[in-house]
Amino acid sequence: MRSLGDDGKKEFNYFPEFKISSMTTNKDEDGSPIKLVGIIDLLVVDDEGNLHLIDYKTSTRKYGDPKHTAKQRAYKYQIATYVNLLQQNGISIKNLKAYVQPIRIENLKKVNGRWQFDDLVLFNNPVQINFLEESYI
Secondary structure (H helix, E strand, O other), X not given: OOXXXXXXXXXXXXXXXXXXXXXEEEEOOOOOEEEEEEEEEEEEEEOOOOEEEEEEEEEOOOOOOHHHHHHHHHHHHXXXXXXXXXXXOOOOOOOOEEEEEEEEEEOOEEEOOEEEOOEEEXXXXXXXXXXXXXXXX
16 A cells, blocks of 8 residues: 655655635625635644645545546535635645555445445555646636
């Protein structure tokens, strides 16, 4: 398994469930600006000030399954939205790396009207997302 630190960096600051927000140009029914709020699953800052944005995604299917193409586009859009919010708050994204960490739900089933599962397992290494490859931001 690959982990942060494989590239020789030693010091990390971890910010789980990092909440970020910004006002939009959209208005509500009263004419007030609408606030956009996002919660980044894990934001990591390395010893050189570079950001690593990690978003966890759970599924019963393998990440990359062709049936999930629309979901993967939505994930990229979500990450691009986080990146945009970071920029709007004056946080440099110059060397930002964004990842999706797929997590498999094993044996998901409904029992007596309630959903149950046996385990949560990392599918594979985090998948790096190129949020600049399409016009998301």
